[in-house]
Amino acid sequence: MSDNKTLSQLDELTAKNDADATTRAEENDEYSTKLAAENGSEWRLDDHIRNVLDDAIERKLIIELVYYADSSMDLTIRRIYPLSTHLTKKHNVICEAWGCYRQAKRVFRVDRMRTVIVTDQSYEGLLE
Secondary structure, X not given: OHHHHHHHHHHHHHHHHHHHHHHHHHHHHHHHHHHHHHHOOOOOHHHHHHHHHHHHHHHOEEEEEEEEEOOOOEEEEEEEEEEEEEEOOXXXXXXXXXXXXXXXXXXXXXXXXXXXXXXXXXXXXXXO
């Protein structure tokens, strides 16, 4: 009986987190549209996010983000230690990072990042 209650609570929490992630993604889309309108058609959200990531990399700060996972076609919340950003041959910006969930180096496409939050927590010394 308690296992069913625990599973029910976990389902409720997961649904709330998914709803919160979706709301933040929608707010971010509205914000990016507003910024593009204010700054002209040359402005790109990817460029803004890359600047935020590069600053976090320089300061070795942990990032939390809402990320669109193409494999599951779902928004997920990730915690990463950003290591570098690169421009691919197809002109996509990617971020190489340590992914806390998988405990491994991962590559994240910046255009799939919906919300990026730079924490005040440093990852300096955690990867050595």
